Amino acid sequence: xxxxxxxxxxxxxxxxxxxxxxxxxxxxxxxxxxxxxxxxxxxxxxxxxxxxxxxxxxxxxxxxxxxxxxxxxxxxxxxxxxxxxxxxxxxxxxxxxxxxxxxxxxxxxxxxxxxxxxxxxxxxxxxxxxxxxxxxxxxxxxxxxxxxxxxxxxxxxxxxxxxxxxxxxxxxxxxxxxxxxxxxxxxxxxxxxxxxxxxxxxxxxxxxxxxxxxxxxxxxxxxxxxxxxxxxxxxxxxxxxxxxxxxxxxxxxxxxxxxxxxxxxxxxxxxxxxxxxxxxxxxxxxxxxxxxxxxxxxxxxxxxxxxxxxxxxxxxxxxxxxxxxxxxxxxxxxxxxxxxxxxxxxxxxxxxxxxxxxxxxxxxxxxxxxxxxxxxxxxxxxxxxxxxxxx
Numbered sequence: 001x002x003x004x005x006x007x008x009x010x011x012x013x014x015x016x017x018x019x020x021x022x023x024x025x026x027x028x029x030x031x032x033x034x035x036x037x038x039x040x041x042x043x044x045x046x047x048x049x050x051x052x053x054x055x056x057x058x059x060x061x062x063x064x065x066x067x068x069x070x071x072x073x074x075x076x077x078x079x080x081x082x083x084x085x086x087x088x089x090x091x092x093x094x095x096x097x098x099x100x101x102x103x104x105x106x107x108x109x110x111x112x113x114x115x116x117x118x119x120x121x122x123x124x125x126x127x128x129x130x131x132x133x134x135x136x137x138x139x140x141x142x143x144x145x146x147x148x149x150x151x152x153x154x155x156x157x158x159x160x161x162x163x164x165x166x167x168x169x170x171x172x173x174x175x176x177x178x179x180x181x182x183x184x185x186x187x188x189x190x191x192x193x194x195x196x197x198x199x200x201x202x203x204x205x206x207x208x209x210x211x212x213x214x215x216x217x218x219x220x221x222x223x224x225x226x227x228x229x230x231x232x233x234x235x236x237x238x239x240x241x242x243x244x245x246x247x248x249x250x251x252x253x254x255x256x257x258x259x260x261x262x263x264x265x266x267x268x269x270x271x272x273x274x275x276x277x278x279x280x281x282x283x284x285x286x287x288x289x290x291x292x293x294x295x296x297x298x299x300x301x302x303x304x305x306x307x308x309x310x311x312x313x314x315x316x317x318x319x320x321x322x323x324x325x326x327x328x329x330x331x332x333x334x335x336x337x338x339x340x341x342x343x344x345x346x347x348x349x350x351x352x353x354x355x356x357x358x359x360x361x362x363x364x365x366x367x368x369x370x371x372x373x374x375x376x377x378x379x380x381x382x383x384x385x386x387x388x389x390x391x
Contacts, residue, residue: 004333004371007379008300008391010322013292021383022325024057028291029192029252030076032069034242034306036220037343038298039068040362041329041369043089045296046072048373051082053380058135059291062192064183064248066141066241068092070217074123077130077138091118093362096355097348104349105223112225116215127210137189138205141241141248142216144182145226150236152226161221164243168307172314173198175307181244182233184213194254197320198244203233217241223345242306249304251320252293293324298342300328300391317391326391327376329369337365 009017016026030049033039054061065073071088078084097106097114123130130138145151149160164178176199183191184205191202205213208231216227216238226237295302301315302324308314334342338361339350351358379387 002330002375002379002387004330004369005375005379006300006328006330006389007376007387008326008328008389010317010324010391012322013325014385014388014390016292017325017383017388018385022292022294022380024054025059026292027054027057027061027294028059029062029064029293030073031248031250031252031293031295031297032063032065032072033247033297034067034069034240034245035247035298036068036345037092037347037362039072040089040092040343040366041298041372042072042296043085043366044370044373045327045376046076047082047085048377049294049296050076050085060135060137062137062139062189064139064141064192064250065217066245066248067218067220069248070140070214070241073136073138074130074140074214077133077136078126079129087122089366091122093359093366094355099353104352108223108225111223112215112219115218115224116211119211119215123211123214127207130210131186131205131207133186137186137192139186139189139191140184140205140213140217141245142182142184142213142230142238143179143241143243143245144201144234145237145239146176146178146180149178151228152237157221157226165307168305169311172304172308175244175305179239179244181241182238184209184230184233193250193252193320197251201234203230206232208232213238220345240306244305246304246306246308247297247302249302249318249320253291253323291323293321295324295326297326297328300326300389302326302391321391324391327372329372333371337368338362 063073063076075081075084075088095118097111099106145160148156148163160178164175167178168175180199180201182201182203184203185191186205212227212230216230218240219225219227219238220240221243226239228237229235230238302317302321303309303315343362343365347358347361
């Protein structure tokens with residue numbers, strides 16, 4: 001009986017599971033959501049999937065991540081990924097920041113500086129491992145500010161995000177007037193999803209921009225500072241990829257469409273001269289293979305953007321998720337964790353300067369999530385469709 005894990009599948013994925021079960025070679029895409037500390041709960045699943053299960057196959061797999069999800073997927077591309085995932089979990093759990101006198105939160109400048117140092121310590125000297133993985137194609141999702149959000153500013157930035165919030169409430173696609181999705185991808189890798197849903201650019205990921213792209217993808221507005229002027233990309237301010245794509249509710253496996261833009265050398269020259277919104281189109285350099293989208297997630301609902309969290313009507317499944325299998329913790333099991341919930345950013349305020357107590361609670365939760373792995377491995381061995389819900 002599955003007590004910790006829930007499995008949900010879209011209609012085409014469900015049909016595949018009924019006929020074939022799930023084999024490592026069936027997977028073509030693995031998304032990884034934004035969500036801060038919530039992603040810690042997926043550490044054991046990451047180690048099992050990348051360290052044991054996927055190792056039994058040979059096909060290319062696209063890894064699409066935003067925020068902590070981008071950090072997780074970049075880690076999957078490292079040699080000895082199991083050890084790398086263990087280090088990621090340790091480093092994330094034990095992170096700490098200096099609080100100004102009388103304040104409950106550190107400054108955004110301090111968090112950005114400390115986070116950048118952590119990324120350098122983690123990936124320094126190993127970027128080539130990520131960029132040249134023989135099988136994995138990494139896609140780091142960021143959100144680039146436009147117009148009023150083109151540069152971070154004490155007054156303009158809050159006003160710009162207010163505008164984005166109001167516009168998004170009316171129509172998600174209209175938020176593209178304020179923020180655009182910019183995806184930094186492994187060299188030669190086409191996006192494994194269509195981009196007609198939202199204004200999108202694709203940039204080549206390389207040694208010169210990897211650190212900045214990854215930090216930008218994790219830069220929550222007002223918690224961290226924006227990353228400006230990433231090499232090879234249009235000038236401007238880049239923030240957390242979860243703003244535009246909180247849970248990566250994307251049309252996976254669809255052919256690349258016209259509103260996806262690759263900034264090639266000539267286009268970058270245009271952007272550098274101030275034409276930041278050129279309509280240079282991405283070359284159709286490959287057709288991503290259709291296959292199962294395997295999604296270890298901290299909840300079974302796939303919410304499009306961060307600003308959609310409270311817009312319940314946008315939490316419904318769509319045809320974009322038809323090939324997806326979502327693995328998520330059961331709400332009853334979550335209630336058995338410390339504080340009756342998943343780790344989250346509010347814990348920084350809740351525990352304040354007692355970072356040891358926070359680390360203990362988070363470590364207890366991640367250790368408990370080994371049960372997710374045990375139940376998933378058992379299902380893979382003996383597939384039971386009665387345990388698969390409809391996405």
